[in-house]
Amino acid sequence: KAGVTQTPRYLIKTRGQQVTLSCSPISGHRSVSWYQQTPGQGLQFLFEYFSETQRNKGNFPGRFSGRQFSNSRSEMNVSTLELGDSALYLCASSFGPTNTEAFFGQGTRLTVV
């Protein structure tokens, strides 16, 4: 069974631009979470979606947003990019709201210049 797929793998953007990242969860998984990973802060929770509804949100500014579609695929968007947004963005899928075992994609490496 296919794992979590994130696209694109690598992205270079300029300050002020916006970016959309995509995540396809494992087939049958309905919960998708997003994390930002940087060397200094480690893995920081962004948000979690289940059945197209945002269930939890981390402490990130409103420039970070996401959504989930009826097929459980998810996208996250970052507007007005800043240099500090450079990071590895990871998507994790899990079966449902009571199952916390997360299966991660390979991530999208975003570099803001």
Add this chain to the structure above:
Amino acid sequence: TQLLEQSPQFLSIQEGENLTVYCNSSSVFSSLQWYRQEPGEGPVLLVTVVTGGEVKKLKRLTFQFGDARKDSSLHITAAQPGDTGLYLCAGAQGGSEKLVFGKGTKLTVNP
């Protein structure tokens, strides 16, 4: 304030040595997970522990959940170069599916 503190932050050892890494918190978790992450890849789930005092073994890796469900340890016996990676612990608090991660222990096993 980091909810989950991992120690040590870095560990470099020779092949064949044993090691233990720790994951500590003042908070109680309903479950705790350990992941290993290699450079350029996403974390891979190794184990989930849910019961206080629980011990789980995965080949040469032994995971223990503290009696009070506030801390955990990972012990590796006879480490091999293939064990090299970033080891992350993550805790789930009851009623929330939001996983809280420690900053990780970067392990290097030299041949």
